Amino acid sequence: MIKTSTIIFLCLGLFGVSGASTFDPETSIVEIEVTKETYDYTEPWATRSKQIRKNGILIGEYQILTTADGLSGQYLCRIKKGGSSKQYTASLKWVDYYANVAIFDVPDPTFRKGMQPVALTDTIPESGELQIYRWRAGRMEKRSAEIIRLYSGSSKMSYLEHLELSVASTIEAAGHSEIAFDDNQLTGLTTAASKGKLTILPAQFIAGVIKSHTLEDSGLGYFDFKYMYAKNPALLASKGLNLRDLGVIVTEVGSKGLAKNTLKQGDVILAIDGFEIDSEGKYIDPQYGRLSMGSLATRKHMAGESIQIRLWRNNREETVDYILPQASFEKSLIPEHRYDASPQYLIAGGIVFQPLNGPLIRALNGHHQFLFDYYNNRPPLEGHDGIVVIGAVLPDSYNEGCQSFIHLIIDQINGQKIYDLEDVKAALEAPKDGFHWIQLKPDEQIKHFVLDAKKMPGATARILKHYRIAREYSI
Amino acid sequence: MRLPIFIFSFATMFCTQFALASSERSIVKIINFMEQADWVEPWNSSKIQQGNGTGFVIEGNRIMTNAHVVSWSKQLVVYRYQDPKPYFAQIEFVGNDCDLAVLKVKDASFFKGLRPLQIGQLPKVRSTVTTYGYPVGGQQISYTKGVISRIEEQRYILPDNRHLLAIQTDAAINPGNSGGPVIQDDRVVGVSFQGISNLENAGFFIPPNVIKHFLKDIEDGTYHGFPGAGLRGLKLNNPAFRKALGLSNNSIGCRVDFISAHFPKTRELIKENDVILEVSGYKVGSDGTILYQGNQVLFSVLLKNLQHGERIDLKVWRDGNVLDIKLPLFFNSKDRNTGNQYTIPPYIIVGGLVFTEFSKNYIEAAYNNGKRFSWANHTEAIYALYYSDRQDDEVAARTIPIVLSKILKHPTNIDFGVGIHSVLSEVNGQPIHSMQDLKTALEREGDTFHRFRFRSGREEALNRFDAQAANAELLEQYNIPSAQKLELSND
Numbered sequence: 022m023i024k025t026s027t028i029i030f031l032c033l034g035l036f037g038v039s040g041a042s043t044f045d046p047e048t049s050i051v052e053i054e055v056t057k058e059t060y061d062y063t064e065p066w067a068t069r070s071k072q073i074r075k076n077g078i079l080i081g082e083y084q085i086l087t088t089a090d091g092l093s094g095q096y097l098c099r100i101k102k103g104g105s106s107k108q109y110t111a112s113l114k115w116v117d118y119y120a121n122v123a124i125f126d127v128p129d130p131t132f133r134k135g136m137q138p139v140a141l142t143d144t145i146p147e148s149g150e151l152q153i154y155r156w157r158a159g160r161m162e163k164r165s166a167e168i169i170r171l172y173s174g175s176s177k178m179s180y181l182e183h184l185e186l187s188v189a190s191t192i193e194a195a196g197h198s199e200i201a202f203d204d205n206q207l208t209g210l211t212t213a214a215s216k217g218k219l220t221i222l223p224a225q226f227i228a229g230v231i232k233s234h235t236l237e238d239s240g241l242g243y244f245d246f247k248y249m250y251a252k253n254p255a256l257l258a259s260k261g262l263n264l265r266d267l268g269v270i271v272t273e274v275g276s277k278g279l280a281k282n283t284l285k286q287g288d289v290i291l292a293i294d295g296f297e298i299d300s301e302g303k304y305i306d307p308q309y310g311r312l313s314m315g316s317l318a319t320r321k322h323m324a325g326e327s328i329q330i331r332l333w334r335n336n337r338e339e340t341v342d343y344i345l346p347q348a349s350f351e352k353s354l355i356p357e358h359r360y361d362a363s364p365q366y367l368i369a370g371g372i373v374f375q376p377l378n379g380p381l382i383r384a385l386n387g388h389h390q391f392l393f394d395y396y397n398n399r400p401p402l403e404g405h406d407g408i409v410v411i412g413a414v415l416p417d418s419y420n421e422g423c424q425s426f427i428h429l430i431i432d433q434i435n436g437q438k439i440y441d442l443e444d445v446k447a448a449l450e451a452p453k454d455g456f457h458w459i460q461l462k463p464d465e466q467i468k469h470f471v472l473d474a475k476k477m478p479g480a481t482a483r484i485l486k487h488y489r490i491a492r493e494y495s496i
Numbered sequence: 497m498r499l500p501i502f503i504f505s506f507a508t509m510f511c512t513q514f515a516l517a518s519s520e521r522s523i524v525k526i527i528n529f530m531e532q533a534d535w536v537e538p539w540n541s542s543k544i545q546q547g548n549g550t551g552f553v554i555e556g557n558r559i560m561t562n563a564h565v566v567s568w569s570k571q572l573v574v575y576r577y578q579d580p581k582p583y584f585a586q587i588e589f590v591g592n593d594c595d596l597a598v599l600k601v602k603d604a605s606f607f608k609g610l611r612p613l614q615i616g617q618l619p620k621v622r623s624t625v626t627t628y629g630y631p632v633g634g635q636q637i638s639y640t641k642g643v644i645s646r647i648e649e650q651r652y653i654l655p656d657n658r659h660l661l662a663i664q665t666d667a668a669i670n671p672g673n674s675g676g677p678v679i680q681d682d683r684v685v686g687v688s689f690q691g692i693s694n695l696e697n698a699g700f701f702i703p704p705n706v707i708k709h710f711l712k713d714i715e716d717g718t719y720h721g722f723p724g725a726g727l728r729g730l731k732l733n734n735p736a737f738r739k740a741l742g743l744s745n746n747s748i749g750c751r752v753d754f755i756s757a758h759f760p761k762t763r764e765l766i767k768e769n770d771v772i773l774e775v776s777g778y779k780v781g782s783d784g785t786i787l788y789q790g791n792q793v794l795f796s797v798l799l800k801n802l803q804h805g806e807r808i809d810l811k812v813w814r815d816g817n818v819l820d821i822k823l824p825l826f827f828n829s830k831d832r833n834t835g836n837q838y839t840i841p842p843y844i845i846v847g848g849l850v851f852t853e854f855s856k857n858y859i860e861a862a863y864n865n866g867k868r869f870s871w872a873n874h875t876e877a878i879y880a881l882y883y884s885d886r887q888d889d890e891v892a893a894r895t896i897p898i899v900l901s902k903i904l905k906h907p908t909n910i911d912f913g914v915g916i917h918s919v920l921s922e923v924n925g926q927p928i929h930s931m932q933d934l935k936t937a938l939e940r941e942g943d944t945f946h947r948f949r950f951r952s953g954r955e956e957a958l959n960r961f962d963a964q965a966a967n968a969e970l971l972e973q974y975n976i977p978s979a980q981k982l983e984l985s986n987d
Contacts (some may be wrong), residue, residue, distance in 0.1 A: 255959050456740040471734065
């Protein structure tokens with residue numbers, strides 16, 4: 022996440038600067054043009070550029086609020102106000118990809134002229150109509166939307182769970198941070214659209230994220246365990262519990278690599294943070310009614326805080342303190358996302374070593390071997406930081422016979438276990454009897470191959486030149 | 497790339513009469529009324545289907561045809577050339593790994609006047625052959641002529657997980673030709689069996705050495721199958737790798753990359769990174785091929801010329817020395833669930849929960865039926881199925897995943913919180929690696945409950961007594977003959 026060195030001590034109340042005035046979308050909503058680097062993980066050395074447009078809304082001290090979606094790799098953002106103004110260069114104050122929230126500043130003081138920040142609502146409407154606004158071709162577009170339901174769902178950008186609104190609207194090609202208003206208050210930003218439905222990130226949740234960043238605290242947390250419903254009375258009875266319609270059973274702990282302690286497989290969770298959990302994993306929220314328990318991680322707590330969990334274990338009830346872990350893709354065996362980071366790779370003798378991660382798997386578009394999916398569905402392996410694969414082979418006389426060794430998982434190089442590219446680099450500095458002995462995972466379709474250590478630097482230089490690749494590695 | 501392959505049997509019939517030639521009289525039309533297994537509800541079967549194929553008379557008043565022509569047979573009807581009288585045949589031996597079968601006919605008059613066809617030698621590439629059969633498009637016997645295009649190992653679609661020598665020809669081979677002879681100089685040089693759909697003018701037939709291997713195998717009254725060594729030999733072209741192994745860059749010898757856990761004897765005698773220089777006196781190239789009767793084929797062809805339990809002579813390079821090794825070869829049945837099976841799957845029903853073996857056939861059935869089967873949700877089970885031979889752990893190597901294929905709904909299990917296609921890891925505290933493990937675990941004395949744990953980490957329980965009562969009611973309700981069937985059979 023990006024933060025500037027300047028900390029502005031704002032509190033939520035300061036965002037309510039225009040709460041009483043009538044909302045004029047043309048003075049509050051802006052169009053954001055994002056120019057960014059994009060990457061092709063199948064050619065990790067290649068950087069391309071792309072431009073997207075999305076919407077933002079002025080809040081607080083003339084800061085621009087938008088979703089984080091689409092900002093990864095950004096290096097030039099420009100703001101247009103009123104549908105036809107000059108382009109103001111904006112600086113990204115901070116972005117939280119996990120929560121899908123970002124704030125921009127516009128240094129040019131003339132930008133503020135005629136602009137009016139708006140207030141964020143501190144409640145989420147559960148029924149009725151909203152208005153959706155955006156700039157399109159220099160004109161303000163307004164559509165109505167009917168609230169379908171409030172629910173607890175996963176963030177578009179991460180596995181975090183929080184409240185979301187589902188609304189029905191006829192607006193087309195939305196989901197790019199269009200602005201949702203309820204009377205004069207900002208209700209939320211759109212994050213996705215599908216078949217006449219929009220998903221809205223509620224302003225109430227956004228306000229919490231902004232507060233967290235203002236106070237520089239530890240960010241949002243996540244319950245790093247999986248559970249199943251406990252609807253079968255025989256299952257609870259087999260654990261000595263004579264209950265019905267209460268509790269869920271923990272089936273896996275630490276699948277995201279965040280927290281392996283406190284909870285155990287087979288625990289029956291009866292209550293979290295004082296809320297009873299029913300047999301379908303729901304609790305009764307005092308404000309919003311029945312919601313999924315996953316959102317309790319983001320409801321009133323931040324990462325690092327302790328949450329009491331009442332559970333049934335070994336035929337007796339216990340209460341444990343669950344330290345809410347901070348969401349972090351990097352702790353997974355195979356990171357699901359990488360934001361604001363170019364692909365990592367290391368080319369040695371034409372063999373392109375790459376860490377296995379979500380962007381690489383998605384870039385292969387299904388054309389990858391089964392083992393990627395297998396390891397992607399496994400919890401982190403003991404002592405494993407990650408997995409390194411051969412992403413590509415750049416054919417050359419040096420690597421003759423290895424051209425088809427693509428998408429294979431490395432186990433060892435020269436007897437050293439390989440978990441990341443630093444390991445590859447270090448292992449290649451210690452050849453055995455003049456050769457690099459490369460061993461793939463035992464379940465791979467090939468287990469061994471060998472490269473000439475002495476000729477490798479020369480071959481790498483020749484191959485980089487031949488394939489017009491500027492850098493040997495990016496780690 | 498794995499090309500789609502199809503096999504040449506089809507559905508429809510009738511025959512008329514016409515002129516004779518001695519080979520033609522020995523070629524018979526086969527109609528198979530079959531009932532295939534249901535991999536999800538193993539006590540049920542598919543509806544009756546009809547398939548047509550071809551066969552030919554061989555020594556001993558027998559008919560040779562393809563195994564796939566007679567698969568899942570409930571009734572086999574055979575017709576002589578230009579004779580409308582139906583005769584009933586039975587399978588004497590079937591080799592699903594080589595797609596061959598031998599039939600017998602109770603009525604001895606069937607063979608009257610029929611000359612058994614003789615099996616010839618491996619034909620030469622570019623030589624001409626004639627195929628005989630009853631393919632789609634007409635009722636009478638059909639002949640096509642063509643040349644032999646190439647000879648090499650191919651995947652046999654019937655077992656799907658076996659590769660044997662096959663001959664490609666441009667003679668038209670169509671559905672219904674399956675099991676028919678390919679003749680050269682009045683001798684059978686092949687049995688038509690499969691094609692590759694996006695290859696034009698190309699059909700495949702089973703060569704004489706595979707036919708003879710099958711016939712020799714059944715001489716003792718039991719069919720064992722084609723043996724293997726469990727070796728994965730890979731090309732050894734990279735000069736650095738050759739040098740690292742102490743070999744000159746002379747294109748001789750292929751490298752042993754991996755040895756299957758299903759072949760412990762091979763693991764004992766051969767080591768990874770051994771280099772195979774010679775097999776049965778044939779020099780092995782760095783690409784793993786030998787020159788075999790004028791054809792460049794993989795050296796594994798030689799292994800498959802031997803019978804189950806026989807030894808093969810290898811010259812192996814290891815640590816700068818040449819070793820002479822007599823390697824015993826075995827038919828591998830431990831990987832049966834990774835290929836197509838032709839026996840009814842085992843099952844156990846407990847409290848309405850149906851458990852059976854996870855297999856290639858099961859995956860296809862679940863996927864094709866759209867029964868909420870997702871590859872991504874079953875990576876552990878698929879790994880256990882297809883990667884067991886990579887494991888060093890003996891138990892992991894022999895594991896056959898056991899899957900919850902169906903829940904026959906009953907008040908006892910109506911709130912069961914684990915979905916179909918889930919794979920068991922433990923029952924009543926016992927790890928489950930086979931149907932027999934499941935049976936033993938369920939019979940284990942314990943408390944009031946059967947406790948199930950699945951590979952997903954999910955767990956469930958049933959009251960033992962309620963489960964027993966539910967079983968009795970459900971067997972009655974769904975007309976299920978038995979709550980369990982563990983042995984593999986065709987009935």
